Amino acid sequence: MKFLHRRTMIALAAAAFSVAAVSTGSVSHAQAADAESVVQTIKKRGVIKVGMSSFVPWAMRDKKGELIGFEIDVAKKVAEDMGVEVEFVPTAWDGIIPALLSGKFDVIIGGMSITPQRNLSVNFTRPYARSGVGFAANKKLADGMTTLDAYNASGVKLAVRRGITAATLAQKIFPKARLLQFDDDAQAFQEVVNGNAHAVLSSEPKPTFWTIENSDVLYQPFDKVLQRGAEAMALRKGDPDALNYFSNWVEVRTNDGWLAERHDYWFKTQNWKDEVGK
Amino acid sequence: MTFPDTAPNAVQPPEAIRIDSLHKWYGDFHALRDINLTVREGERVVVCGPSGSGKSTMIRCINRLERHEQGRIFVEGHELTDNTKDITAIRREVGMVFQQFNLFPHLTVLQNLTLAPLRAKKMPKRDAESLAMQYLERVKIPDQAGKYPTQLSGGQQQRVAIARSLCMKPRIMLFDEPTSALDPEMIAEVLEVMIDLAREGMTMICVTHEMGFARTVADTMVFMDNGEIVESAAPGNFFEAPKSDRTKLFLSQILSH
Amino acid sequence: MMLANAQKRTRVTWVDFVVALVLVLFVAFLVYRVNDVLHYRWNWSVIPNFLYRWDEELGSWMPNLLALGFYATLRLAIWGILLASVIGMVMGLCRTSSILLLRMIGRSYVELIRNVPPLVFIFIFYFFISSQIPLFDDIGDWVRQASPESLASIEFLFGPPKLLGNFLSGLIVLALFEGAYITEIVRAGLQSVERGQWEAADSLGLSRFDVMRYVIVPQAFSRVLPPLAGQFISLIKDSSIVSLISIQELTFAATEVANSTQRVFEVWITVSVMYFAICFGCSLLFERWEKRTSKSR
Ligand SMILES: Nc1ncnc2c1ncn2[C@@H]1O[C@H](COP(=O)(O)OP(=O)(O)O)[C@@H](O)[C@H]1O
Ligand SMILES: [Mg+2]
DSSP: OTTTTHHHHHHHHHHHHHHHHHHHTOSOHHHHHHOOOHHHHHHHHTEEEEEEOOBTTTBEEOTTSOEESHHHHHHHHHHHHHTOEEEEEEOOGGGHHHHHHTTSSSEEOSOOBOOHHHHHHSEEEEEEEOOEEEEEEETTTTTTOOSHHHHSSTTOEEEEETTSHHHHHHHHHOTTSEEEEESSHHHHHHHHHTTSSSEEEEETTHHHHHHHHTTTTEEOSOSSOSEEOOEEEEEOSSOHHHHHHHHHHHHHHHHTSHHHHHHHHHHTOOTTHHHHTO | OOOOOSOOOSSSOOEEEEEEEEEEEETTEEEEEEEEEEEETTOEEEEEOSTTSSHHHHHHHHTTSSOOSEEEEEETTEEOOSOHHHHHHHHHHEEEEOTTOOOOTTSOHHHHHHHHHHHTSOOOHHHHHHHHHHHHHHTTOGGGTTSOGGGSOHHHHHHHHHHHHHTTOOSEEEEESTTTTSOHHHHHHHHHHHHHHHHTTOEEEEEOOOHHHHHHHOSEEEEEETTEEEEEEOHHHHHHSOOSHHHHHHHHHHHOO | OHHHHHHHOOSOOHHHHHHHHHHHHHHHHHHHIIIIISOOOOOTTHHHHHHEEEETTTTEEEEOHHHHHHHHHHHHHHHHHHHHHHHHHHHHHHHTOSSHHHHHHHHHHHHHHHTSOHHHHHHIIIIIIHHHOTHHHHHHHHHHTOOHHHHHHHHHHHSOGGGHHHHHHHHHHHHHHHHHHHHHHHHHHHHHSOHHHHHHHHHTTOOHHHIIIIIIHHHHHHHHHHHHHHHHHHHHHHGGGGGGGTOOOHHHHHHHHHHHHOOHHHHHHHHHHHHHHHHHHHHHHHHHHHHHHHHTO
16 A cells, blocks of 8 residues: 555655755765765775665675675675775665765665666766666467567566666557566566566566576567666766776776676576575 | 732631632623622532523632633632642642542542642652541541442542542632532432531532532522622521522522422 | 454354355465466475574574564564654643644644655655754764674664664654654543543642643543554554665565565565564553553543
């Protein structure tokens, strides 16, 4: 019941929040008060606070309940290179940008794809990963539906996680289909496995992993990803030092191959699967 | 804190209550019209009159459960004003007994009695309890001390209510139709307690229609109608030779059954 | 209530059999649907580990995400109930005060909260107001320097010290939100005490405070216990909305575990049982309390 109008409420809240923020002329006291770069704040504090949201295999929980994943490696490496400790602030996806803006953490390292719209409220660094939106369909329901057009029809139900890139994309490519939105990815996939939706859109490698695991129910009708994405760290606006620092960190770690090596470990292999204990 | 400016009368006891030209309105409704009444120490006044004539309103003004708009009220020489501290002090001197008993249902009989001495007078618990037992004996129900009010009969409840007021050692007692809510067989036991109290010399104002009781204890009878005091006289004159036609009519109605 | 009925009606009639049979059939049908129609492969084996796990290095059992989430919800519930009750009591007194300004404050508070959706209220409070109050940040810095003993007690009372600032703002949001409903319950309770009780207490010469403390509040209290219990249970369930602001209570932990393990049904069923345990425990507690207060009347 409470979550029935959740999207509307969040839109409302976001609107209220920006009005409130603009009317006092300060989005974050940290940035407005003394214009100190967040890089200095982190150094002084000795801790970098990283906002993230769990999303396989970017960030997830291992058997010990600890955070693991590609992004967790990235954040730990950033902290190591800065000579500070890392503190993760797991945050619901819906609230992650407002939380950054109000100074609840220093940076989002949360598999966030760069979009022009998001870029209006936050600054993005250089991308540290390039994902794509993948597609997995129910073998029975979507039997023989192997073209994009086949899914752009009324009566077709597509499952997505609320608010992520995939949801926007689904609306764009399949305007005629009905969109079922869920609070987490697992629910969206489960819906297709259960046969309540034709297909699910989500960032790779999830569609591939799920298809492998549920090969009797799921298949991937297209061999290419639907859309390429670029994931970057997000920072508050008005802090050129931080943008410069984190962007160049990505540059350096791209060039020395560290990012590629980690990315392959998490996205191309499933060696980490035992750690999660599925 | 002014004293009434009349010349003190050496023969009569001092004034306990004096009401001067009192008026009260409920919105547009003129509930009390020019009430003048003096009650001396030890005097017993019985007030009667038809329902809605303002009897309750008048005695409730005396301990300021109702606020008056015009006129002055003195209790033991102290004028009633908006000063809450004075009001609280005066209320400790003036006990009140209600038609509906208004006992505290969440407290035992004993706790009902000791509450005010403990909180308002800061009396030690042991003293308060022995005082309470003393008054429960006077109203003849010491064995009910541990019960809750709802476990008692109406007559017992009203006697507890009287004892509760007496525990504050008031100098004046106000009764607002104390027996009207009681079954006939319980009226006597409450009146008996009130008669005892009168005999001991307590200053009392009783609103009641128990005319037998009135004849026994009243020094002064007051008849009210339509917000006014119509007649005020000694019981002999009041019952045998009422002056006003309204009084006559009322008495004939009330004594006829 | 349920229990009271069960105690009263000890005789089992055929109606009971029919009801029980329908229930059993319904559950069987659900199980059949999930197994055969939904193609769901049950795997409960991951759940125990996310409750308590055996730590090799420490050689002891450690609470894992779901248990930690459960404790966080329990902490939120207990502190939330205490704080919301205080707010509700104070504001309820304001609502019934004879002073106009206090009545207006009470009224504005209640109307403001009741007429704003909880999520919007949480967003505004947490993201805007609490970030304007440096207190919440200072708490974080202060905690980083606290001694090990005080850290341990903070952890016991409020959960992970690092997230103390978060916890406090989530707690305040929750308490402010539920406090409005408690205010109304308190107001109704106070107003339900008959005028004669006020008059009797006043005429004894008790002070305003004593009248409230010893006569009005105790009577109002026993009357509002049942609706209050209901509101507290709502509070426990509503505590999941603060998962939106990085408070790792049960719902949040469950989302993370469900995401990581993809065992959606198992996780959410486990979590429902845990919520039920807390709420039902709260009901039972209040039922006993109610019986105690009603005995003394
Ligand atoms: N709180 C009140 N508001 C308005 N009118 C009132 C109130 N209390 C009493 N009255 C009116 O004042 C008149 C006198 O009431 P009351 O003193 O109770 O009469 P009595 O006790 O003689 O029966 C009645 O007409 C009654 O309706
Ligand atoms: Mg009356």
